[in-house]
Amino acid sequence: MTFSISAHCARTGHFGIAVSSSSPCVAARCAHARAGVGAVATQNITDPTLGPKGLDLMASGLSAPQALARLRAEGAHIDYRQFALVDAKGGTAGFSGARTLGTHRVAEGEGVVAAGNLLSSPQVPQAMVDAFTAAQGPLGDRLIAAMKAAVAAGGEEGPVHSAGMLLVDKVAWPVADLRVDWHEADPIGALGDLWELWKPQMEAYVTRALDPSTAPSYGVPGDE
Numbered sequence: 001m002t003f004s005i006s007a008h009c010a011r012t013g014h015f016g017i018a019v020s021s022s023s024p025c026v027a028a029r030c031a032h033a034r035a036g037v038g039a040v041a042t043q044n045i046t047d048p049t050l051g052p053k054g055l056d057l058m059a060s061g062l063s064a065p066q067a068l069a070r071l072r073a074e075g076a077h078i079d080y081r082q083f084a085l086v087d088a089k090g091g092t093a094g095f096s097g098a099r100t101l102g103t104h105r106v107a108e109g110e111g112v113v114a115a116g117n118l119l120s121s122p123q124v125p126q127a128m129v130d131a132f133t134a135a136q137g138p139l140g141d142r143l144i145a146a147m148k149a150a151v152a153a154g155g156e157e158g159p160v161h162s163a164g165m166l167l168v169d170k171v172a173w174p175v176a177d178l179r180v181d182w183h184e185a186d187p188i189g190a191l192g193d194l195w196e197l198w199k200p201q202m203e204a205y206v207t208r209a210l211d212p213s214t215a216p217s218y219g220v221p222g223d224e
Contacts, residue, residue: 001101002026002043003116003156005128005146006033006084006092009139010111013169015039015086016176018143020163020188022118022156025181027164035168038064038087044100044117045080058087068093082106084115102157109133114146120154127153140167140176140199144192151188163187165195167202171209175202 004019017031017039032051033039040054050071057067064087072078072095079097084106086092092113094106102118107125114128131149135142143165151160161183167176178194180187208215 001118004041005114006039006041006086007112008086008090014139016139016143016167018147018165020160022158024162026162027179031166033166033168041084044082063087064091064093084113118157120157124150124153140195147188163191
């Protein structure tokens with residue numbers, strides 16, 4: 001029901017995840033990232049607690065493969081889970097449990113890992129990794145390119161209805177947490193449009209949070 005991509009940008013240090021599914025509100029359950037630590041996608045029959053646990057393990061000094069080994073050893077009903085992790089050094093790890101739904105695959109590249117289940121083709125995750133690797137520009141641009149490549153390669157077996165993208169940088173909160181929680185036709189296209197709207201404003205909102213004096217005056221009543 002889900003395909004996702006988790007990635008690290010070696011140039012900026014950003015981590016990000018993009019994800020889409022036939023079910024609603026997929027990013028709320030599946031996408032987890034922490035600045036300076038890494039990113040974890042947990043999907044298929046999703047246990048959202050495993051995302052923060054994977055990040056805690058990597059924050060303690062474990063690599064993505066080591067953190068995955070711990071998740072597999074300690075997580076409940078692990079045969080139903082699918083993971084894609086990337087760590088602070090760009091190391092990656094992916095896993096599909098024995099009870100992962102339908103056609104499923106994991107593909108890894110330098111600083112990037114994609115995973116999917118109930119896919120129309122086993123080539124979808126590799127197409128995502130290839131598109132991400134070939135794309136230029138900010139991490140968000142590359143993640144959107146990968147998601148569009150997934151659709152072009154066949155995507156899910158059925159229609160997708162939700163999508164999301166999570167980006168973290170040096171601050172304690174996500175610099176982008178974009179969600180299309182339900183869309184009848186094209187949630188990935190809508191997510192791309194939302195990213196284009198947010199991208200030129202993203203850094204300004206971080207700056208204003210750290211230094212409110214930089215925020216513009218909007219001329220509201222009482223603001224003199």
